[in-house]
Amino acid sequence: MTDTRSPLAPAGFPALPAIAGVTPRIARAHYKSWDRCDLTFITLDEGTAIAGVTTQSQCPSPEVEWCRDALPLGKARALVVNAGNSNAFTGHRGRAAVEAIAARTAGHLGCQPSDIFIASTGVIGVPLPIDKAEAGLDAAFAAAPCSWEEAAATIMTTDTFAKAAATKAIIGDRTVHLIGIIKGSGMIAPDMATMLGFIFTDAAVEPALLQGMLSAANGKSFSCITVDSDTSTSDTVLAFATGKAGNAPLATMDDEGAEAFHAALSDLCLQLAHLVVRDGEGASKFIEIAVEGATSDKSAHTIALSIANSPLVKTAIAGEDANWGRVVMAIGKAGEPAERDQLAIRFGTTQVAEGGLAVEGYDEAPVSAHLKGSEIEIGVNLNLGSGRATVWTCDLTHGYIAINADYRS
Amino acid sequence: MTDTRSPLAPAGFPALPAIAGVTPRIARAHYKSWDRCDLTFITLDEGTAIAGVTTQSQCPSPEVEWCRDALPLGKARALVVNAGNSNAFTGHRGRAAVEAIAARTAGHLGCQPSDIFIASTGVIGVPLPIDKAEAGLDAAFAAAPCSWEEAAATIMTTDTFAKAAATKAIIGDRTVHLIGIIKGSGMIAPDMATMLGFIFTDAAVEPALLQGMLSAANGKSFSCITVDSDTSTSDTVLAFATGKAGNAPLATMDDEGAEAFHAALSDLCLQLAHLVVRDGEGASKFIEIAVEGATSDKSAHTIALSIANSPLVKTAIAGEDANWGRVVMAIGKAGEPAERDQLAIRFGTTQVAEGGLAVEGYDEAPVSAHLKGSEIEIGVNLNLGSGRATVWTCDLTHGYIAINADYRS
The missing domain is CATH 3.10.20.340 (ArgJ beta chain, C-terminal domain)
Structure with a gap:
């Protein structure tokens, strides 16, 4: 629908470091007639901690409900993102689709369904077709790893540019890296657009602390942007920490490096939030x-x-x-x-x-x-x-x- | 700015009955370079009761503050409406203009300044020029009475049509009439547009009861319309009851005819509120x-x-x-x-x-x-x-x- 890159977009996609323990792949589930990949599958090594914030909408999608249920367990093995169909307001059929994606992915990885996090963005009111999701997943399982730019492009709906940012911090004698990809540019017709953000770091951070830091960062970033005052039924930001950097795991804000990591996470969230505003529908300022x-x-x-x-x-x-x-x-x-x-x-x-x-x-x-x-x-x-x-x-x-x-x- | 009548406008200006005890006049104060009248002066016979509701804005205009101070006294002898300058956010200079208008009008009529009600609509941040207001008032004092259509057109800013409605009710053996004029079509640039509504009836109604009825009617009409979610610093609705119909004055809702009058007032407010929506900026539905x-x-x-x-x-x-x-x-x-x-x-x-x-x-x-x-x-x-x-x-x-x-x- 929007072929023109936003005039407020940055010059190009940023250079992102690899994050140990995180592997992105993409595939075509053919949710729409788009000639592009629309399913993103990101595996996370065992031991990955997770935190998340989700929409305040009273009418959330089943994906949001699934993530909310799984978040308190604090661990993740994969993320699946569907673009082109938000699966929102689809009743029991939408819930069945989410359960099917979790089950198939968990079977592939040999983990619990609750280790699988799922987000969908696109048209509302149409149940996500389970056959397309499963075929897309199978293709993703077999695909070679992709670049972060490809992953960032695959989660887009009518965004006009792929969005990502990176920061780093020093924890003890280790430098840890944080990267994030995000999509969203208002609520886009005829789809329900959505802000979906995913953050990956090789730092070792306990889930409870990661959640506290993400919630605080959210309050100064994603909660401080608005394109048109409208709130999606699917807004989701998830942060995954693989621990592969080998730092002494952060458990409280008093731990050495915790403040630095929190600052880097907050900076990353703010950069990502600004990118969404820079792709606001029709924005010129x-x-x-x-x-x-x-x-x-x-x-x-x-x-x-x-x-x-x-x-x-x-x-x-x-x-x-x-x-x-x-x-x-x-x-x-x-x-x-x-x-x-x-x-x-x-x-x-x-x-x-x-x-x-x-x-x-x-x-x-x-x-x-x-x-x-x-x-x-x-x-x-x-x-x-x-x-x-x-x-x-x-x-x-x-x-x-x-x-x-x-x-x- | 908007030369085209809204496609949602009614076919024409309605036929309005004269209201005994109410006399409208118009004049040119030249607040802007418009080639039109911009000052409306409406006299009210002695014994006229008043009620009013004003903007919820935390930054109201001095006119709104003036009306709020005078409303509890319950009586009115004149209404002055300035179009082309809202006088809002003008500090002590704006307050001085309001006081000057009230003093000059009270001097002309031989009443108290607090008997004079004032409303202004138009550009914000520019103090209403006292010399123009006074010259305009003098012209209005000397003018012949005008029609309601002329008065409704004179309070307009960038409205695309003059707005009015009428209802009636039976109180005891008397038929009482209610008419209203209103302006507003969203918040219009480069002026601050405003919703100003004025209701006149020949019924005899005690001020406290009139206030209760108007507040209730407002809750089901003016408070239930929105063009763009923006709230003016000057929104004002005033209701004047001259008592000239000769009915037994209504003092409580138990009085004969009070329900009928309340219903007629509510209907009038709803008609007027809908007219504002029908002139919403750019509205096609x-x-x-x-x-x-x-x-x-x-x-x-x-x-x-x-x-x-x-x-x-x-x-x-x-x-x-x-x-x-x-x-x-x-x-x-x-x-x-x-x-x-x-x-x-x-x-x-x-x-x-x-x-x-x-x-x-x-x-x-x-x-x-x-x-x-x-x-x-x-x-x-x-x-x-x-x-x-x-x-x-x-x-x-x-x-x-x-x-x-x-x-x-």
């Missing part, structure tokens, strides 16, 4: 919204998302218009403590409003120059407390409407 | 979303608004696509109790999903036919309880982006 001076961090986060999700703010940025009145509006509607006469707002580095009105001698020229760029910053100071939050979004353009309305299914 | 079976009415309302505000649902309707998966998504993200496997969804009168999956033998043809019309119905049954709510919205089209992004200020 990457927008950072930083709120400070709120009564709490949570309040700052709510206000920042209210600005980020406002169609009027997003269209103003698309129009390169320094319409700070719309920012005031979005702050006002957030339902959080705000004092009109203490508000300060900046675009880029230029203060536009302070103390409840436009700054004396306001010069729009530097603001207009900032808005002509593709990286936009909006800063808000509520001057009420020390709460702060930063979120990222993209603008709302004709491209979004074209992708989501200009078709007949 | 009027959408009713009815949720039942929720755990409470409030929960149903939250879920209905989550569907109504979802850009993906709104673009699907614009594309005439029977994408019920997006409705599931919007239900799931609402954060309210919902059981995926008990959900039922209909488009028009056709059931599309039941018990958590597509209905057996689902035929898309009648749904597609329904979606080709301009009046769309989405029904959701959560099958959890008896909570219900209905909201109204419009679709999200290229027209919305064109109005809000395709300009430079």
Whole structure:
């Protein structure tokens, strides 16, 4: 549907290190009539720890329910990702498909079905065809290992570019590596798009600590991005730690290297989250919204998302218009403590409003120059407390409407 | 900016009865370079009761603050509405303009400044020029009375048609009349658009009862419409009751005719609210979303608004696509109790999903036919309880982006 690479995409796919204990393979399950691979199969050596975060939707897919049930066991041997069919809202038939994939993969690897993690993305309401899934799995089992770029491309639906990032950390005398692949660009028609992110590291980390670190990192990254305020039924981020780097396993935040690893994981999550925004449907501007001076961090986060999700703010940025009145509006509607006469707002580095009105001698020229760029910053100071939050979004353009309305299914 | 009458507009302006004790006048204050009247001045005979509801924004305009302060006194002698400048986010200079308007009008009428109600709509962040307001008022004081159609047109900003409605009720042996004018069509660039609604009746109603009735009616009408989820800093609905019909004044809901009057007021509010949706920016479809079976009415309302505000649902309707998966998504993200496997969804009168999956033998043809019309119905049954709510919205089209992004200020 979208043949054009997003104008906000990075120049190319990054160089990723191999992660010991992780082997990706891809195959064609023919879920759609696409001429491309659509099934990703990633094996993990024994001893791999897992952590995960999933959608807050009250109507999750059976894949999400499967992962939620398996996550507390803390171990993983494989990941299977289907692209082209989300299997969401398919009742007992969808659950049967998930169980069949887990059983077949566990049989192949000689492990428990609960060691198999599964994610699907694509059209909603159509049960994932079990025969296609099984044939695809068999092809993947027999396939040669593939590159990370191939794996990142295979989990895509209507993303316009393959997304990945890498970081590293030092734990004791070992350098550990972290890589991640991700897909998502809003909720894409006629499919239900979904954010699926998968992180792999050779570090040895106990599952409980990995979960704590991932949840914290999620709160500062994936939970801080929005393309169109819509939440998929299938959103999933999983982190796998094989332990092959040979570091002394991290079990608590007091362990040597734990802070460094947490920082590297957080950085990776943020890089991956930004890539999703950079592929936002129809996006022409990457927008950072930083709120400070709120009564709490949570309040700052709510206000920042209210600005980020406002169609009027997003269209103003698309129009390169320094319409700070719309920012005031979005702050006002957030339902959080705000004092009109203490508000300060900046675009880029230029203060536009302070103390409840436009700054004396306001010069729009530097603001207009900032808005002509593709990286936009909006800063808000509520001057009420020390709460702060930063979120990222993209603008709302004709491209979004074209992708989501200009078709007949 | 928008020269084309909304395709969802009614055929013409309705016939409105005169309301004894109410006299509208219009004038040119030249707030913008428009070649039209932009100041509406409506006098109310002594003894007129007032009630009102105002924006929930944490950053309201000084006009809203003025009205909030005056409303508890329960009486009114005049309404002044400025179009072209909302006077919002203008600090002490904005407050001075409101005080000047109230003082000059009270001086003209020989009443208290607190008897004067004021509303403004238009650009944000620019203090309303006091000299223009005063000159405009003087012109209005000297003007001949105007028609309701002229008054309804004068409060418009970028609305594409003048909006009004009328109802009546029998109280004892008297027939009382209610009329209303309203403006608003989303939040319109480069102005901050606003919903301003004014209701006039010749019924005699005590202010406290009128307030209770208006608040209840608001909860089923103005609070149930959304164009783009954005909330103005200036939204205001005021109801004025002159008492000239000579009915025995209504003081409690037990009084004869109180139920009938409440029903007429509620009907009027709903008609006015629908007119705003029918002028939604870029709207090509009027959408009713009815949720039942929720755990409470409030929960149903939250879920209905989550569907109504979802850009993906709104673009699907614009594309005439029977994408019920997006409705599931919007239900799931609402954060309210919902059981995926008990959900039922209909488009028009056709059931599309039941018990958590597509209905057996689902035929898309009648749904597609329904979606080709301009009046769309989405029904959701959560099958959890008896909570219900209905909201109204419009679709999200290229027209919305064109109005809000395709300009430079």
